[in-house]
Amino acid sequence: xxxxxxxxxxxxxxxxxxxxxxxxxxxxxxxxxxxxxxxxxxxxxxxxxxxxxxxxxxxxxxxxxxxxxxxxxxxxxxxxxxxxxxxxxxxxxxxxxxxxxxxxxxxxxxxxxxxxxxxxxxxxxxxxxxxxxxxxxxxxxxxxxxxxxxxxxxxxxxxxxxxxxxxxxxxxxxxxxxxxxxxxxxxxxxxxxxxxxxxxxxxxxxxxxxxxxxxxxxxxxxxxxxxxxxxxxxxxxxxxxxxxxxxxxxxxxxxxxxxxxxxxxxxxxxxxxxxxxxxxxxxxxxxxxxxxxxxxxxxxxxxxxxxxxxxxxxxxxxxxxxxxxxxxxxxxxxxxxxxxxxxxxxxxxxxxxxxxxxxxxxxxxxxxxxxxxxxxxxxxxxxxxxxxxxxxxxxxxxxxxxxxxxxxxxxxxxxxxxxxxxxxxxxxxxxxxxxxxxxxxxxxxxxxxxxxxxxxxxxxxxxxxxxxxxxxxxxxxxxxxxxxxxxxxxxxxxxxxxxxxxxxxxxxxxxxxxxxxxxxxxxxxxxxxxxxxxxxxxxxxxxxxxxxxxx
Numbered sequence: 125x126x127x128x129x130x131x132x133x134x135x136x137x138x139x140x141x142x143x144x145x146x147x148x149x150x151x152x153x154x155x156x157x158x159x160x161x162x163x164x165x166x167x168x169x170x171x172x173x174x175x176x177x178x179x180x181x182x183x184x185x186x187x188x189x190x191x192x193x194x195x196x197x198x199x200x201x202x203x204x205x206x207x208x209x210x211x212x213x214x215x216x217x218x219x220x221x222x223x224x225x226x227x228x229x230x231x232x233x234x235x236x237x238x239x240x241x242x243x244x245x246x247x248x249x250x251x252x253x254x255x256x257x258x259x260x261x262x263x264x265x266x267x268x269x270x271x272x273x274x275x276x277x278x279x280x281x282x283x284x285x286x287x288x289x290x291x292x293x294x295x296x297x298x299x300x301x302x303x304x305x306x307x308x309x310x311x312x313x314x315x316x317x318x319x320x321x322x323x324x325x326x327x328x329x330x331x332x333x334x335x336x337x338x339x340x341x342x343x344x345x346x347x348x349x350x351x352x353x354x355x356x357x358x359x360x361x362x363x364x365x366x367x368x369x370x371x372x373x374x375x376x377x378x379x380x381x382x383x384x385x386x387x388x389x390x391x392x393x394x395x396x397x398x399x400x401x402x403x404x405x406x407x408x409x410x411x412x413x414x415x416x417x418x419x420x421x422x423x424x425x426x427x428x429x430x431x432x433x434x435x436x437x438x439x440x441x442x443x444x445x446x447x448x449x450x451x452x453x454x455x456x457x458x459x460x461x462x463x464x465x466x467x468x469x470x471x472x473x474x475x476x477x478x479x480x481x482x483x484x485x486x487x488x489x490x491x492x493x494x495x496x497x498x499x500x501x502x503x504x505x506x507x508x509x510x511x512x513x514x515x516x517x518x519x520x521x522x523x524x525x526x527x528x529x530x531x532x533x534x535x536x537x538x539x540x541x542x543x544x545x546x547x548x549x550x551x552x553x554x555x556x557x558x559x560x561x562x563x564x565x566x567x568x569x570x571x572x573x574x575x576x577x578x579x580x581x582x583x584x585x586x587x588x589x590x591x592x593x594x595x596x597x598x599x600x601x602x603x604x605x606x607x608x609x610x611x612x613x614x615x616x617x618x619x620x621x622x623x624x625x626x627x628x629x630x631x632x633x634x635x636x637x638x639x640x641x642x643x644x645x646x647x648x649x650x651x652x653x654x655x656x657x658x659x660x661x662x663x664x665x666x667x668x669x670x671x672x673x674x675x
Contacts, residue, residue, distance in 0.1 A: 148547050149211045150218065151257040152182050152250045158218060159185055159246070166225040169237055176380035179350075180268035182250035184377045186384065187221050190241035191234075198664050199241035199390045200565050201466075206354045206398035206456045208252020209263040212544045212553070213397035216473045217246040219554030220561050233562070239666070240565045241390065248377060248456070249353040256540060260286055262293035263539045266350030266367055267375060284344045285334040287522045288534040293333045294517050295536035298527055303329040310494040311501045313516060313535075333534050336526050343526075351375050352454075354398060357382070359462040360420070360453035368454055385464060389612050389663040392568050392598070393467040394460035395561065399543075400470040401450040402457070404443030406430040419462065423603040425637075426467065432597065433469055433564065440560040441553075444475050465608030467598060469564075473553060474545045479506040503542055515541045567597040569640070569665035571614060573658055576670040585627070586650045586674045592616060592635060592660050593643040600665045601637035614638065614662045616646060621654030624674075650674065 150158060163172045169191055174183040188194055204210075204217030221244045227233040247253060255264035262284055284293040297305070297315060303326040308314040318326040334344040351374060352367035361372040373379050385391060407430050413421030422430060437443075450470075451458055457470035479502040482488045494501045507515035519535035545553065576590040592614070594600050605611040613634040620626065629648030638644055650656065653675045661667035 149256065149544070150214060152247065152254055155185070155214065155218065155247055155250075156183065158222075159187065162187070162222060162225055166228065169225055169228045170221075175384055176376045178251045178267055178375070178377050180251045180254075182254070184248060184250070184380055185246055187244040187246065188241065189221060189224055189244065190237050191228075192238060194241040195388070195390060196663075196667075197239055197241045197390060198392050198568055198570075198666055199243055199388065200561070200568070201243045201245070201385065201391055201394040201460070202397075202561060203245045203248060203394065203456060204397040205245075205247035205249050205253055206396060207352070208249040208255065208265050209540060209543055210398050210472070211253060211256060211540065212473050212550070214247045214253065215550050216397045216554060216557050217244055219550070220244065220558045221246070223554060223558040224561075236562065236565060240568065242561075242565075243384075243388070243391070245381065248381060251350065252352075259291060260284070260293065261291060261539055263543075264349070265352045265354075266348070267353065267377070268348070269350045269375065270348075271350055271366075283334065283337070283348060284332060287333055287335075287524070288517075288520050290517060292517065292539055294534060294538065296331045296333050296522075296524070297328040297519065297533050297535075298331070298524075299327065299531040300329045301325070301327065303327060305330050308498055308501055310492040310498065311504060313504065313519070314498060314500045316496075316498060335524070353378055354452070354456055355454035357454050357456060357459040357463075359455070359459045362453045372454070382459075385460075386610065391464075391466055392664040393469065393564070394457070394464070395564065396457040396460070396468070396470040397473045397557075398455070398457065398470060399450065399472060400452060400455050400457040401447070401472055402430055403434050403437040403441075403469055403471040404447035404475070405449045406434040407449050407451075419604065419607065422461070423607075425599065425603040426461075429467055429598055429602070430469070433467075433567075436563055436567070437469075437471065437560055440556045440563070441471070441473075444478060447475070461602075461604060463608065465602060465605035465610045467602050471557075472543070473557060474543075474549070476503055476542065477506045477510075478502070479509070500537060500542075504537070507541070510546070512541070512546060514538055567640075569594050569596040569598050569600040569638075571595075571600065571638075571660045571662065571665045571668050573660050573668045573670045574643070576658065576672060578672050578674055581649070584652055588648045588650055588656065588658075588672060588674075590646045590658050590670065591643040592638060592646060594638040594640055594665070596665070597640040599637045599639050599642075600635075600662065603637070606636060611664065612662050614660065614665065617659045617661075618648055619657045619659070620650065621652070621656065624650055624652035624654055624656070627651050 171188040173186050176184045204213035251267040252264040305315040305328045306318050308316045318324045331343045351369040356369045356378045358372045362368050407422040409424045409427035461468035517535045519533040524532040572593045572595050574591050574593045579587040616633040618631045627649040657671045659669040
């Protein structure tokens with residue numbers, strides 16, 4: 125199937141001109157306002173529901189987009205905001221919803237929505253995401269559940285403090301000859317770890333900004349909250365880790381989302397906008413992935429699908445060279461594949477831009493060589509070229525009660541800026557990812573009955589044949605799905621008229637996976653004239669029915 129990114133871009137540009145412009149990331153309240161506006165404007169295609177409320181009373185919104193009986197159509201899940209610091213994920217998920225709805229009047233999108241359902245979760249960690257909009261801004265990953273992270277019998281007793289009064293939490297560097305850090309040779313604002321084997325010694329200790337409130341020798345280890353949604357799910361769940369929860373799926377938001385997904389058999393794939401990434405670089409199959417009771421690596425056939433979708437993603441979004449697969453324990457993308465059994469794809473949606481030395485020798489002299497390719501050094505150089513003046517907080521000396529007589533400075537890269545683009549870049553990213561989502565949806569498995577025919581064997585005796593064809597590019601079932609057993613099998617039903625008798629073959633046949641573009645031949649021997657019907661169906665890959673008159 126060919127895709128035309130340029131034509132899709134023109135299409136989206138045409139029908140989004142009239143939409144109100146957003147100038148900053150959505151707070152939870154602004155997110156609800158935008159969702160309600162979409163609900164009023166596109167009620168024919170959109171159903172809005174709140175699956176649960178978090179400990180802090182924030183809604184977990186679900187946007188169901190499609191036409192007709194949406195629960196009966198194959199569905200793609202799009203999830204954003206799985207990590208509270210990943211604001212771009214929410215913008216992309218909401219933006220995809222807005223673009224699909226705004227284009228519902230066009231033939232291509234109207235036809236897509238008539239056959240495919242989209243379950244969109246814009247924000248799965250709203251408690252944590254609120255911190256970006258709070259008076260004190262820092263990258264928070266935890267929900268609002270009071271938790272004793274350091275196991276000292278107290279909860280939330282050692283939070284961050286804004287020591288330099290700039291409304292943000294950055295880092296502290298403490299002058300200390302026993303420290304492990306020293307200024308980076310390419311940019312002294314950045315600290316890098318000293319390497320003893322290279323003959324370098326440290327000059328600083330580094331800590332997050334704050335004080336040791338509970339006097340246990342640790343800093344800011346038990347602040348507000350909580351549980352990290354993206355570490356609280358069941359695959360490779362890590363117990364006894366701060367943020368993972370007392371047990372997997374312990375929170376109302378994680379339980380509600382998983383309950384919803386497990387109860388909807390029509391889902392064929394999950395796309396997550398978050399920290400995990402298997403689209404810039406697909407997961408690689410290794411023979412050892414098949415061994416053992418617990419599968420912890422992608423299976424061979426699924427790796428092929430991942431590679432296909434990674435290449436498709438590259439048609440719309442250009443990931444950086446040398447990108448690597450990124451996964452984490454307890455994560456949503458990982459759970460959706462290994463435990464939910466669906467094809468599961470993830471992308472952060474935005475990658476740190478590549479910065480290169482100027483070709484002009486005079487300009488190049490302004491920069492020291494970044495020999496170890498330090499990401500923070502390159503990021504600050506890009507940020508300065510882009511005019512992002514607030515990307516770095518200059519190191520400023522402060523008086524610190526825990527370090528009397530020592531020089532303590534607060535500063536560093538500002539929170540959120542290395543994981544979220546300037547908002548001016550969001551509209552273009554939304555368009556590219558909506559184009560990808562549409563292309564992904566069009567690759568879904570689609571069952572069709574073809575070459576249905578009958579042959580008279582004898583008077584009143586008929587041989588009936590049909591091919592169960594998958595016209596999509598993705599298999600009807602993932603290889604992991606065959607193991608997880610949480611996908612309904614492709615079912616072939618033969619329905620006979622009164623007085624007919626099945627001589628050979630089965631009235632009900634359950635098929636294993638049919639490859640994209642592949643088929644499976646069916647054959648029955650039927651005694652008796654009359655009408656018969658054959659139906660092939662599975663909730664996640666559609667339904668096809670054909671009839672024959674045997675006479």
